Amino acid sequence: QNNVQQQQQLPFQNNVQQQHSSYHQQQQLPFQSHTIMHQQESGYKQNQTNLQQQQQPLHNQPQSTFPQYQQQQQQNRTPFTGMNANLPMARPLPQKAGTDLDATGFQSIANLNPYIPRLTIKARVMNKGEMKTWNKPSSEGKLFGLDLADASGEIRGVCFKELADRLYPIIQEGQTYVISDPSARLKKANRQFTSIPHEFEITFGNATFEACGYDDDSIPPIMGNWRTLAQVSTENLIPGSTIDIIAVIKSALPVTFIISKKTGKESAKREVTLIDDSGYDIRMTFWGDYAQKSDEFWRACPVVAARGCRISDFGGLSLSSQWSGVYKFNFFNFQRCKQLYDWFHEQGGKDTSTNPLTVSSFASGTSLGPVPMSQRGALDDIQSKDLGADPDKPDYIIFKGTLSFIKTENFQYPACANDGCSKKVVQSTDSSWFCEKCQTTIPDCDRRYMLTTTFLDDTAQAWVSAFNDQALVIFGNITAAQLFQYKEEVEQHDGIFDDFIKGFTNNQFLIKARVKNETWNEVTRVKVSMVDITPLDFIAESAMILSEIANLKASLSS
Ligand SMILES: [Zn+2]
Structure with missing residues (x-):
């Protein structure tokens, strides 16, 4: 007799352990979608097999084989009820509900289908939607949706009219409930209203929500692929x-x-x-x-x-x-x-x-997002505010400007091709290149931009120098090597290269620049070098200006 009982309990224990360990794996690897999908699939199969294994013990064993269920009954809880608030708790004993219960004494959400005899689940409310009303010539009313989850999966539920009124203030997001509903119906899920992958959704008819607190760690706090x-x-x-x-x-x-x-x-x-x-x-x-x-x-x-x-x-x-x-x-x-x-x-x-991953917006890989007006300067500031005068630290300025000129002489330099070096290299008599920093000779050099430009805004014009990364933005990712080669190819034809370069001017950019005085041969002049440049996003710029105007209007009227 003892042996038989032990064997009968075995599948039940296995089930709990497996579910538990699979949940922990999910917690550790929540962002590896493939792993999760695989686990969910195998979890589903697991449930089904266990279901079959459980059928016998469920019917033959006395109620004491459901220790978890008994424990739940012993705990003191405030029952939250739906329409049947005045009726006694109508939750059925597990063995009377048929063979659709999981090891905890409740139906598992993953296996819910239109043929279950009576809905009895234990689930966390993952999300509670807003109360919506509809008003048509034929009917009017209100409803709200809620996402429910247990360890096996998720499902969307909907409450209508009086039931919605009754349950809406009671149901708390994040809390776990024992939910029973003798007149719940399961129908095909409407994909328009949910991203939960369950085939069905619950329309509650006469539901009771009995609160069980927030700490049930058999149910993850949030679910997603x-x-x-x-x-x-x-x-x-x-x-x-x-x-x-x-x-x-x-x-x-x-x-x-x-x-x-x-x-x-x-x-x-x-x-x-x-x-x-x-x-x-x-x-x-x-x-x-x-x-x-x-x-x-x-x-x-x-x-x-x-x-x-x-x-x-x-x-x-x-x-x-x-x-x-x-x-x-x-x-x-x-x-x-x-x-x-x-x-x-x-x-x-x-x-x-x-x-x-998005290329045609302000998210162009540089740090210059939509810079608010209050953080921007103008080119005239360089002179009028004497920027760059501090010998100890440079000044920085962010401005919106139009590229008005690109110098075509010395727009690039021969650079060391060794990884991470990019220092200027010198050509030897045998036409190989020597890097002083790396102390090596290389057969071919790389080319990097060293660009001199002018920018205009509505206050002034300024010389601004650009290094390789910023020049790539200006030339739309044409490399210095490509441009150098093109220049050599068209060298014989007057004006072609200059015209080509001119084609990149008159575009608007948002620029962050470093301003510092530099002294060469006892002549001090202010040097402005780009730190960051991004093509002006007109949609983002317009949105920002509209928002600033709205703020200004609000501050004037208050
Ligand atoms: Zn080098």
């Missing part, structure tokens, strides 16, 4: 599909408002740049209430766990928030969010250079 931005860059993602990512808001543009041509309704929109520690950044557009969070909120560079980001191939790759998406900021209950936050704010992440 998380990708790093490096994965976004390498996977062949289909425009229009949605993904889940965790990233830091590196910079944000001011909020703008656009009016829908279709509905005439105004919506708020805010473009931000996201980065993570995988070496990439990407532009994302937040809509609606998210976009209208304050400038201070965005400037604090929060971490977002973004569930349901729509992919667009506009300007490389970019993302946008969805009505059905869930976006949690600085959600430090989740290890990965805390880890990324610390990386960015404390471990040098904010100074890391990243590769942009």
